[in-house]
Amino acid sequence: MKFNSKAIFLLLLCGSFLGSSLLLPGSRSRAEILVDISTQFIDVPAGSSPEPVKLAATLFQPRFFPSAPAVIYIHGWGGHRLTGTDNLAYYVAAAGYTVLSYTARGFGHGESGGRATLAGPDELSDLSHIIDWLLNDPDHVIGPHVTKIGIIGGSYGGGHGFQFSSDPRVSAVIPLVGWTDLEQSLFPNGAVNYRLGIGEFYSGLNRDVGSPPFFNYTPLEFQILDAAAEGRLPSSSVRQVLHTRSIAQQDQSGREILDQSRQPRAPIFIIQSWDDYLFPSTQVLDVYSQITAPKQIYLGRQGHPPEGHTFEGEDLYIATQVLRWFDRYLRGVGAKDSRAVTSAPAPFSVVPYAAKQYPSSDIVPEAFFLKPGGALARKKKGPDEPGTAGGIFRPERVRGSNLGSEIPSQSDMLSAHADRIGVLPQKLAYTLPPWETQTEMIGSSEFTLNINSSTSTDIDLIVRTYDVAPDGVETEVTIGVTRVTGLTPNEIRAVTFRDYGDDWVFGAGHSLRIKISNIDFPSFRPPGANDNVPSEVTIHTGTSFRSKIVVPIRQM
Numbered sequence: 001m002k003f004n005s006k007a008i009f010l011l012l013l014c015g016s017f018l019g020s021s022l023l024l025p026g027s028r029s030r031a032e033i034l035v036d037i038s039t040q041f042i043d044v045p046a047g048s049s050p051e052p053v054k055l056a057a058t059l060f061q062p063r064f065f066p067s068a069p070a071v072i073y074i075h076g077w078g079g080h081r082l083t084g085t086d087n088l089a090y091y092v093a094a095a096g097y098t099v100l101s102y103t104a105r106g107f108g109h110g111e112s113g114g115r116a117t118l119a120g121p122d123e124l125s126d127l128s129h130i131i132d133w134l135l136n137d138p139d140h141v142i143g144p145h146v147t148k149i150g151i152i153g154g155s156y157g158g159g160h161g162f163q164f165s166s167d168p169r170v171s172a173v174i175p176l177v178g179w180t181d182l183e184q185s186l187f188p189n190g191a192v193n194y195r196l197g198i199g200e201f202y203s204g205l206n207r208d209v210g211s212p213p214f215f216n217y218t219p220l221e222f223q224i225l226d227a228a229a230e231g232r233l234p235s236s237s238v239r240q241v242l243h244t245r246s247i248a249q250q251d252q253s254g255r256e257i258l259d260q261s262r263q264p265r266a267p268i269f270i271i272q273s274w275d276d277y278l279f280p281s282t283q284v285l286d287v288y289s290q291i292t293a294p295k296q297i298y299l300g301r302q303g304h305p306p307e308g309h310t311f312e313g314e315d316l317y318i319a320t321q322v323l324r325w326f327d328r329y330l331r332g333v334g335a336k337d338s339r340a341v342t343s344a345p346a347p348f349s350v351v352p353y354a355a356k357q358y359p360s361s362d363i364v365p366e367a368f369f370l371k372p373g374g375a376l377a378r379k380k381k382g383p384d385e386p387g388t389a390g391g392i393f394r395p396e397r398v399r400g401s402n403l404g405s406e407i408p409s410q411s412d413m414l415s416a417h418a419d420r421i422g423v424l425p426q427k428l429a430y431t432l433p434p435w436e437t438q439t440e441m442i443g444s445s446e447f448t449l450n451i452n453s454s455t456s457t458d459i460d461l462i463v464r465t466y467d468v469a470p471d472g473v474e475t476e477v478t479i480g481v482t483r484v485t486g487l488t489p490n491e492i493r494a495v496t497f498r499d500y501g502d503d504w505v506f507g508a509g510h511s512l513r514i515k516i517s518n519i520d521f522p523s524f525r526p527p528g529a530n531d532n533v534p535s536e537v538t539i540h541t542g543t544s545f546r547s548k549i550v551v552p553i554r555q556m
Contacts, residue, residue, distance in 0.1 A: 035093045036061040040141060042102065044129045046114070047122035048218070049105070053113035055126060057081055057102035060093035061143050068144035069171075069330035070134045072127070073101040074157030077116075078204035080108035088319075095323060097330070098144055100134060104156070106216040110209040117218045118182070119159045119245050127151075127160055131169050148330045152322065153178065155279070155304065162247050165264035165293075172329035173268045174322055177303040179279045180258075180287045183242040184250055188280075189497055190483035191460050192228045192525035195414070196278045196304065201225050202410045213404030226400035229413065231528030248287050254497055256286035267294035269325040271318060273303025274346070275310075277479060277523075280500035282444045285358060294336070296325070297358070299343040299503060306476070311348035345440060345503040353442065353503065353554070362555050363442055368432055368512075370449075370539065370547040376432040376512065381543045387428045390455070390536030391418040391519045393526045418519045421534045427517040428539055431468065434509045441512075443552035444501030447480060449516070450545035452492045456535045458485045458527040462520040463499060463549075468511040478502040481524055492540055514549060 038061075041054040058081045062068055073082065073089045080103040082089045093099040104123060106116030114122060133139075134146050150172040153161045158178020165173040179185045186197050201221060209216040220241060227234035234242075243249055247262035268291060272284045281299055288297050298321060301310045327333040339354040355362075368376040372385035397412040420426060445465065453459050462481045466474040480499025487493065506512060518537040519526050526535065541547050 034063055035090060036063060036143065037090070038141065040100075040139065042130060042133055044105075044126045047125055048117070049114040049122070051113060053105055053126075055102050055105065055113075055130070056108060056111040057100055057130075058089070059141065060089055060099040060101070062093050062096050062098065063143075065096060065144040067147050068096055068098045069148045069150060069326065070098040070100065070146045071150045071152060071326060071330075072130060072134070073099060074127070074151070074153030074160045075101070075104065075107075076155035076157060077200055078107060079103075079156070080111070091319075092323065092326075097150075097326065098134070098142065098146060100130065102130060106209075107204065107206075109206060110216075115210065115214065115216055115218050116204060116221070118220060118242075119156065119163065120220075120241070121244075123160065124163060127164055128167070131167070135169070148172075150174070150326050150330050152176065158279075159245065162264075163245070163262065165247075165266050165268050166262055168265060170266045172326055173264065173266045174271065174325060175268070176271045177273050177276055177279055179246065180248040180283045181246045181250060181256055183239050183246065184256070184283060185279050186224060186228075186242070187233055187239075188481050189254070190233060190485065191462075191481045192231060193278065193481075193523075194228055194525035195522040197224070197228050198410065198413050198522075200278075205407075207407075213401075213407075219403060222401050222404045226403065228525055229398055229400040229408075231525045231531070248283070256283050258287050258290040264291050264293045264295075267325070267329045268296075269321070270295070270297040271321075272297065272299055273301055273307075274299055274344075274478075274500075274502045275301050275307045276303035277306060277500060278304040282498055282501055285443070285501070289358065294329070296337060296340040297342070299341075301344055301346065301348075309346035309348075311344065311346075314344065343442060343503045345442070345505050347505060349505060353440075359443060359552070363552050364555065365446075365550045366553045367548050367550045370430050370541040370549075372541060374428070374430050376430045376514070376549070380546055382541070384540065384542030384544045386538045386540045388536055388538040389425050389428045389517055390421050390534060391424075391426045392421060392534050393418050393519055393521065393531055395531050398525075414522050416521050418521060421536065424536065426519065427515045429513060429515045431513040432511050434470070434511050435506050437508050438556065439506045440503070440554040440556055441477075441506065441551055442503045442554050444498040445478075445480070445552065446496065446498050446550045447548070448494055448496045448550075449547045450492055450494050450540040451484065452490075452538050452540070453487050453518075453536055454489060454538070455533070456518075456527070456530050456537075457487050458483065458529055459487070459518045459535060459537050460484075460520070460524055460526055461495060461497070461537065462517050462524060464515045464520075465499060465502075466513040466515070467504065467506055468513045469507075470509045474513065477504045479523075481520075483527065492545065494545075512551070 105114030154176040158175035161175035482497040
């Protein structure tokens, strides 16, 4: 997650007791008067590393303060510590906080030792020792006495933040677009989140560091890559490892259940994106409702791809809220916000939606049934009629690494394509009549699809939701996916799952449209058993098979 640091400069300072009169955006020379910057190398236990590990860190210290709260900033996957004066950590320090931004092990082109293990025990031990380092100052380099500890991290760092929110030494946590369930992020409902997973693998791999076959990674990352390349779930042992790096796990109904041993103790402000297909909003909204510590959530527009629905001023809003949260729980300054849920709709309408809790009483489910001919309607009854789509997935040069013995190029991993099967469509579309008035959808929709396959025992179901303008232009709103396994040729199975959700305002005259397919590469890797053979899925509709979408609508 990236912020426009220069844009947020003034508002970060305005939100603190320093006031805004000392600094103006771009006044770098004035800002440097307020903050000392030094590079530190912090010894941490070697863990799984065969050699001693030092973590490179940038320490930002506010001048003129005998004591100050400390904030630990944790970067995203493949990133590194923030250096210089043009970054978020610097401006938080200028507002009167000691800030430590460190490079996680395995990253930073070798400036921090060890290997990256996906926020595993080594990384959590590292973060624990960094907290101790700040509190005890063993190297005698910290000027202001540290009073309390806060944690803020983006993406990979957000996952760290969630895991450390139960640590009693931590007084405030802000996870930015992090995960709560890592297995569901990489393998949502048993499908393979391929394009984003492949992107993460290659963006963090550094073959100039360490030694083959794993370089700056451990075997875990290659086991995950190989499973994705082959269109399958990783082994149960790998999935268990992913569970240990998560604070929640999906139950049989598809809801995320918070591990009570990971129940946050520190006040937690979750910043998540509706436009995020890697760590989707459904994860954090499920978990948010189960948190008992002081909490707040902002559902915005900045995160992992696809993004696309950002609005001007969101950087500034997030910056002020970050500083307000730290001021409240690290300094004891400011009042509690009674409306703890805030959501930025798209297209953005100036004022975000706010509520005391989610879901709130003004959000009600509305069911629309799939009909023959591609319609969505409120009526349940109708003639029984199936619709079939499919294709032939050609993996071409997609292949696994054989546990690191070969690392394919990223272009090879994205080389596959899907062929048509005769005149069969590759997607089925269903469209609701135009809305008569402006209508807001907020949250995740739930699908119940009655399906069968005459060709495949395992298939993926991918549903993309669109806003269709009166001129026919489609804008993608969100997506949902699940893998269905063990189908028999004559079986018709009702499959229920949720999409990733959104806060979306359909204009009067606009329509809601869903498109259903079983092949959606490169976003998702189809089951490997179906490679190079026809794979079809049939959706059954009508009175006997009430396939439907249930949409959360806010009464406006």
